[in-house]
Amino acid sequence: MALLSATAFAQTAAPEEEASPPITVGGVDLESTAANPVAYAITYESGNVATEGANDTNYNVKWDGETLTLRDATVKVVENEHSAAIERSAPFTLKLEGRNTLTSLENTHAGKGISATIEDYETVDPTVPYALTICGDGSLDVTGYMAGIATGGNLIINSGTVTAKATNSSDQCAGILAELGNIYIEGGKLTAIGGSSSTHSAGLFCMGYGYNGQTIGGAVRITGGEVTAVGGEITESEEDSSDTGSTAELFPTGSFGICATILSLNNASFTNGAISVSPMEGEAIEVQAGADADTATAIPGSPFDNGDHDITDAVSDKAYFHSKAFTPAPEETEPVVPTDPKTPSSPADTSQPAPEAALQPGNxxxxxxxxxxxxxxxxxxxxxxxxxxxxxxxxxxxxxxxxxxxxxxxxxxxxxxxxxxxxxxxxxxxxxxxxxxxxxxxxxxxxxxxxxxxxxxxxxxxxxxxxxxxxxx
Missing domain, CATH: 3.80.10.10 (Ribonuclease Inhibitor)
Structure with a gap:
């Protein structure tokens, strides 16, 4: 996990417009050009990807320059060839159709199922709002050595069923990692699982950066859907604990369902970021946290209704996190007691005017x-x-x-x-x-x-x- 250079914060002007970079799927570059605006590929059971024979009626992968559509795709990259099953150094939307599986077998920190960054960290444009948006009604099972999904910039999950897993890492790993950005979960069903690690493992890990009073990223906000985040096992050894040169020393040690942190580039120290739930109008979100699924309990204030609720203190030290949005049942009204037919009923109250049949313009x-x-x-x-x-x-x-x-x-x-x-x-x-x-x-x-x-x-x-x-x- 590379640390962001302080020079990134000095960049305020957007870079000159360049040709849209390609997206790489299973080691195959797909490009959207003026002559061929949509690129297609097919995948095989082995996880290999090929463009030959792919077209608008026969494809598992479709790229139009902004949105990558996966339709019953299986993509696998092996060690020492490609680090991520899908990677792009520019923002894109991932649309899920059918059942999809992505696997990276690269056993280094570069091993990620999906890698999406705004652009090179040295020239990052802070005005670009997101790196990856996930939507669709399909499912995705994505696995990487260091992270299932890794972004340099905001990650937004609108819909779909997503399971992101890290297998293991020497010092830190996460099911989902967002650097220099925030994680927004607006819908769908998300499961994020960290792998075994010597110092730090998280289901969701959001890392922002601070420099000279300016902060970018470091917040997780849940407004809908269902989220399960589980940290992995911490397996510290003597060799691991004696390594004083690792960047892992800069991060919280332990297993976390959700970890949000802000790393100061001024003094190489970290502080807590923000974890919040903000239900949509008419909905509520219930939250449970604990050491594991069996012992997790509702946190104080759960379920949460309209408004923004900071739950950082209640969940940040827990290895297991679960939230689910739901529509509360309407409040029960007292039953109307029927009148005795022998008792004369009172005349109707006509003091209040009946509702207008139409609105009055200007009112x-x-x-x-x-x-x-x-x-x-x-x-x-x-x-x-x-x-x-x-x-x-x-x-x-x-x-x-x-x-x-x-x-x-x-x-x-x-x-x-x-x-x-x-x-x-x-x-x-x-x-x-x-x-x-x-x-x-x-x-x-x-x-x-x-x-x-x-x-x-x-x-x-x-x-x-x-x-x-x-x-x-």
Whole structure:
């Protein structure tokens, strides 16, 4: 595990645009060019990869320059030939279809199932938001000697079933390792297992860097899905413990389900990073932690509802971690007691007016802590968002007894939320966004838009007040 040079923090301007680097799958380079925008490959039971005979109807691997699709693929690389089953020195999205297996048999620190970095650490551009995004409805079983999945930059897991394992390492290993970035788990089912190690093993290991007061990375945030993270066995020997030249001395020693740490390049010391859960609106997340699955118990405060909850202290020293998002059952209401038919019923209370059959344009209504302004009999504009960490703008909202479409976001709609707001989900019916609608939200916020309209929204959201570092997905 190489340490990041301090010169990385001096780089503030984005590098000159270059040709998109290829992606390497099982030692085979796949390139997306103007002449051939999509590259295909097939895999064999042995784990070998070949492009001959692969096409748009016969493939296990597809690359379009941004997204690598695995469809029932088996990829294996052997010792001394290739270090990772999949590797690229630029961001990409991994889409899973069917059942997929990736294995790296390289028995050095370079041995990783997937290696994805923003670019060379010496010229890293801190404005690039992610290195790897995993999505799809398929599954992936990925194994590497030092890490199942390793990224230089943010790792985002949207969906899919992912099992990432490290086999073992001389000093440190992890099922999933993210350096110079954060780990965001938004959905799917993830299992991360660290291998046996002499000093440090983790299911999820997120390592940020600090230099002269600036910090990049070092946070794990779970907003959905199911996560199981297990640290491996620590097998320290006399030879291992006497090695004073290893970089492992800079990292926490032990077995961890999740480990988030920030390494200071000023004095070569580390401090805790941040581990948090932030359920989507209407959901909750239950968390258990302990020495192993059999002895794990719910941590204080579990299950957690809306909002951002720091659980670092409760889980950072545990070898086993498990979380699961769920939709809470609605609260039970007291049953209505039937009246005695012999007793005359009281006349109906007519002091309260009946709900309007339609909304009155110009009137404002409240729902879920947010304020909406009617623009027609059945459409509204989000006028002021609730003061929450996560805001979901629904496609429709029921106000004053009317189910109305949310078609617009008003100017300065998120002014009340300010920097507390870290995630916004935009509903499918929004067609208008007012000036400076997102001004003041967190610089680390994520704005999630309808998948089918992602490119349109990327242009649509320009100059709406959010910082350039805000991620739009």
């Amino acid at each position: 404002t209504y409240s729902a879920g802590g947010s304020t909406y302004k009617a623009t027609s009999a059945n459409t509204v504009t989000l006028q002021s968002a609730a003061k929450k960490k996560t805001i979901k703008i629904p496609a429709t909202v029921t106000v004053n007894g009317v189910k109305a479409k949310v078609t617009a976001i008003d100017k300065n709609a998120f002014k009340k939320a300010k920097k507390k707001l870290t995630k916004v989900v935009i509903g499918a019916n929004v067609t208008t966004i007012g000036k400076k609608a997102f001004k003041g939200i967190s610089t680390n916020a994520v704005i999630k838009v309808p998948k089918a309209k992602k490119k349109a929204y990327a242009k649509f959201l320009k100059n709406k007040g959010q910082a350039r570092s805000v991620i739009i997905r």
